[in-house]
Amino acid sequence: MVQFVHPATEDITLNGVLAALADPVRMKIFMSLMAQEGCMSCTEAAPDTGIAKSTLSHHFRILREAGLIRTLKRGVENRNVPRADDIDARFPGLLRALLPLAAHEYRRAG
Amino acid sequence: MVQFVHPATEDITLNGVLAALADPVRMKIFMSLMAQEGCMSCTEAAPDTGIAKSTLSHHFRILREAGLIRTLKRGVENRNVPRADDIDARFPGLLRALLPLAAHEYRRAG
DNA sequence: TCTATAGTTCAATATTACAGAACAATTGAA
């Protein structure tokens, strides 16, 4: 049984968050999770990309260890939930500023 | 004579800006430039770090090509100016959200 | 012209990202 590493809220760093989101693939995954109520599996959150699943697994790990998402084993798949409250507590206003800009940036040709 | 590459305002990407600032060294350089009225040389903007000057040159290039700073040859040194207006035009509210958080994050033990 | 200064570029090494293959864990059906 795989056990995932999740940083405590106070251990989330701005550097880690920016580095995690400074990648179009990971930004789009996080945007999908934020747009969705509840949680999504990895394949739901990153559909139709030509990216190898080992690479996607790597991207989810980066998001997880940056504190942006929480991953839970649920049966055969992983359920991913954005840690929006934790990020807001640590960096107030960051997501509110960033997500609309990202949504606009990746609206088309994403 | 070295000629620097500066993207047009409309060619600045969110991905490039985030990637450039997702590095403590570059974030601190940019913060110094924003805090300063006018412009600063490379050595002024990145003082007292144990970082090789070739590495610093690389960091300034990343900031420049991301559209965050403008670099002008002025005599023997380079004058660097933050492109705050261009970033604000391209990504409204981004710097206003990000810089205070970065200032708090890197206040001490930076 | 000579030296010092500021920064870039080059070449080598070190770290990180990506993808294919093998693996582990769960589900559902026979």
Place this chain on the structure above:
DNA sequence: TTCAATTGTTCTGTAATATTGAACTATAGA
């Protein structure tokens, strides 16, 4: 129970990027 299908991780090799010292360019000033 056993087998196949599904979901995702880990391992290993390769590709890309970061970092550094050394050499180089350009300017300023004595």
